[in-house]
Amino acid sequence: MNNLNNNFNISEIITRKRDGLELSTDEIQYFIDGYVKDEIKDYQAAALLMAIYIRGLNGRELADLTQIMMLSGDHISLDDIEGKKIDKHSTGGVGDKVSFIVSPLVAASGVKVPMLSGRSLGHTGGTLDKLESIPGMNISLDTDAFKRVLKDVGMVICGQTANIVPADRKLYALRDTTATVNSIPLICASIMSKKLALGTDGMVLDVKTGSGAFMRKMEDSMELCKTMVATGEKAGRTTIGLITDMDQPLGNNVGNSLEIMESIEALKGNGPADLMEVTFHLGAAMLMAAGVETDFNQAMVRLEKALKSGEPLRIFREFIAAQEGNAAVCDDYSLFPQCKFQEPLKAKSTGYIEKIDAYEVGMAAIDIGAGRRKKEDAIDYGAGFVFHKKVGDKIKKGEAILTIYTNNPGCIEGAKERLKKAILISDEKVSKPKMVHFMLQKQ
């Protein structure tokens, strides 16, 4: 502990949080610095994380933790790029391909969209994995290339190559093995420290709620949304939070190349209603966060007009090409990795689709090769599901609810069994779910 402030002691810091007391800025700094330097041990950090999990953090402690974690690594300045820069972040779900649609839509309206994204986690797909289903696509850009693509194209999506928030990498790995992942302040600090390390003008947070979200209950999603918006605003960034539905998969396609294809179709004006509703809302919030629109409905109209102009599809092609991918996929889907096996899942009865459990769909996607069980697992980029019916749709006995795509026929029966249990059909009429539940912004 020679390099650390000698006025502090990790045992006393753990004791204070254990007993429900507030930690000072300096105490939080001492913890993060010491942990990054390995001077504070994993077992001490684990005890403190559990105390934080149970006792919580107040707004001031959380803002400090986020800021201090952010400062543990590099900051990417975007000041030398003209225009407003707005980031969008989703807390993760099943079938969530909004980034691929909203980014060119918003870019077409003159706002730049820089995104540092991640891989699949648990039952959810990963933005980077989906992009890698495009032949040639490079998602490992260094900071200069990241900025160049953003400047030239108006959007960029890649993985973190700079040393952004090393504190989060260590803490996340520890949380993952100590039952301290699902803590609202710890989730918030983890997400927001990374978002704040990128020099945007503001950000829009898509907090998912429902069976396929990490926060299944509306109450918890609201709390996480509130906490993240407050933390972003405290750090001086315009931050708008939306709570959107993740009780069934978003859109019709689940799986890496299937989701990219659905995104291209959406950019051609053929997106399914639920997906487009979420996309337009998030895009409108991004235009508001950028300050280019002040009226939400006006912002929605602007995005609809932009979509019709074809400009977003042009930007998406340019984005693929700028990151070394084959933009011809936009016109020829046979250039994507293909699947040898297709199998429909047929309805057992006539009625209305009542529920499609998004978590189970995500797990079934892993079963057929579209996701990873372990970090080292290879992905079958073509594997996934195409839903022909969604919640509220009428269906006849024997009609296909969805089609399974895979290269591994041995896993089809297991996936069908899981999906059968995950999908409920009701005799009575079921209404389509509301897609956007709340929007939260500082007034």
Add this chain to the structure above:
Amino acid sequence: MNNLNNNFNISEIITRKRDGLELSTDEIQYFIDGYVKDEIKDYQAAALLMAIYIRGLNGRELADLTQIMMLSGDHISLDDIEGKKIDKHSTGGVGDKVSFIVSPLVAASGVKVPMLSGRSLGHTGGTLDKLESIPGMNISLDTDAFKRVLKDVGMVICGQTANIVPADRKLYALRDTTATVNSIPLICASIMSKKLALGTDGMVLDVKTGSGAFMRKMEDSMELCKTMVATGEKAGRTTIGLITDMDQPLGNNVGNSLEIMESIEALKGNGPADLMEVTFHLGAAMLMAAGVETDFNQAMVRLEKALKSGEPLRIFREFIAAQEGNAAVCDDYSLFPQCKFQEPLKAKSTGYIEKIDAYEVGMAAIDIGAGRRKKEDAIDYGAGFVFHKKVGDKIKKGEAILTIYTNNPGCIEGAKERLKKAILISDEKVSKPKMVHFMLQKQ
């Protein structure tokens, strides 16, 4: 995790306790087995310990944890030794030399007293350190020697050489660095698992309360006492708990050889009132636990008679000799390690001693060399304090409250400063404290 039951998962166990749920016997078994085998990591154990600290354990979980910890190591059977075997355990304090007086007293009444003791911890002295101030004394007996001394002499006190409760050794070291020491269920499981690994007929628990105790508040001491008695009884051992005063040091002497000398004086009939009150109560409880007396007052009378007979002093000499110590110390205190420096602490005013903070006295004893700051530190066996006045005693300005004994004159001033702050003198008459607050036994 190949050797462990595959139906369990440490993350799920941590999650359950984190959320305040009850752990099953098998889950506790899985945790202890896995941790002892290093298959469960320190950071996972730390997260679980913090969850237990905050959420607690119910009686069933605690009894299971204690039993499973006990079974993680060896059991010492005493079945082949005739007579009742009763152990006494103190939760630790300052000036607590009761073991050296009560063991021969109870042994003189025909009950065998086997004790496995420890070293100094924090501000408290250690039974083994005190014994080692007797020239030649061997406190490392193997199981056979331990049983032979018990059988021949009627009492034995030594350290753990057998592999008793390895789970506790690992857990205690971890608790010490993760702010999870002061948890009533964890303290109880730590103490009782070790006590139950020794095949006694019953035990008496001396739970200290006050400034020099680990549990300073009566409420916490009561809770710990209740918990330990219930755990002992659940394991089928007659267990009696007493809550005794540790708000000022017990007796007049604090320090290793000084406490042994005071014990010998007590066995000669010259013990101070507070020390003898605690000793007789604990001894009477031991006779009751052994079933050789059913009436508490009768038991007290029996011990007083035994003391007058001189038999306990004879047993103590025999005990010293049996463990290779020089029993001549009982008649010639100059055989103990001596101190070159003696310094009185004089009263600043006339009045009545109102308070002698036992924690601060313990810390001052470490300052002058009687205890350890770090595990590796050497002890000055002769160093310590002899109190001439205790709480309730009248004192004149300039009169010595106590005498400091040390071989390190450089530390005297610091110790005096600390002691001055720890001792309060009142103008008004102060009554002598009650020494034994409660006795708890199953009816």
